[in-house]
Amino acid sequence: MKRWINGLAAVSLVVAFDRAAVAQNKIYTPIPLTSGKEVLDTLSDADIPTGQGNFARDFSIQLQAGDQISIDLSSDNFDTIVTLMTTKGETVSENDDGPDGTTNSLLFTRIGKPGNYIVRVKAFGETVGGPFKLKLTKLKPVP
Numbered sequence: 001m002k003r004w005i006n007g008l009a010a011v012s013l014v015v016a017f018d019r020a021a022v023a024q025n026k027i028y029t030p031i032p033l034t035s036g037k038e039v040l041d042t043l044s045d046a047d048i049p050t051g052q053g054n055f056a057r058d059f060s061i062q063l064q065a066g067d068q069i070s071i072d073l074s075s076d077n078f079d080t081i082v083t084l085m086t087t088k089g090e091t092v093s094e095n096d097d098g099p100d101g102t103t104n105s106l107l108f109t110r111i112g113k114p115g116n117y118i119v120r121v122k123a124f125g126e127t128v129g130g131p132f133k134l135k136l137t138k139l140k141p142v143p
Contacts, residue, residue: 030060030118035069035138043078043121043129053126059119060087061136067111068139071095072104073121077130079103083120092117096124108139 033039039059047055063069073082082105083094098106103124111117119136123129 028058030058033059033061033119033134033136035061035136037135039134040131041121041134042131043075043123045128047129050122054123055129056120056122059121059134061117061119063111063114063117065111065114069109069111070137070139071107071119072098072135072137073106073132074102074104075130075132078127078132079124080105080132081122081124082107082134083118083122084109085118085120087116087118089118 031039031041041057043055043057045055047057050056069084071082071084073080079096080103081094081096084092084107086092092111093107093109095105095107096103098104100106119134121132121134
């Protein structure tokens with residue numbers, strides 16, 4: 001039995017509210033990242049909106065205190081920014097343009113505390129993104 005509210009069936013209103021609830025309950029799950037393995041992926045408007053007119057994609061990795069890492073992010077389609085963050089969203093380190101004079105990103109840092117970290121890939125400016133390459137490498141200390 002349908003009820004009519006202002007000319008609309010109540011059943012339609014319930015369906016609309018259920019769709020909104022499903023969209024709000026999407027679970028945040030960063031993509032696992034393996035040290036030494038290059039990731040070929042695409043940043044798009046289906047990723048995390050940053051509120052700055054661009055989008056971000058997150059990757060997760062377990063790191064140990066004292067790990068020295070490099071994160072190399074490159075794209076022929078957009079100006080890259082790479083950020084290393086804690087799982088609480090605190091920025092550990094960030095790089096926009098690498099030392100080679102391109103708009104690719106290259107980040108070097110030493111990890112102070114063990115734990116899970118987030119590597120965030122995003123485009124500079126109001127750019128959707130496109131294909132990119134990402135590689136995190138654990139560097140060996142010089143003896």
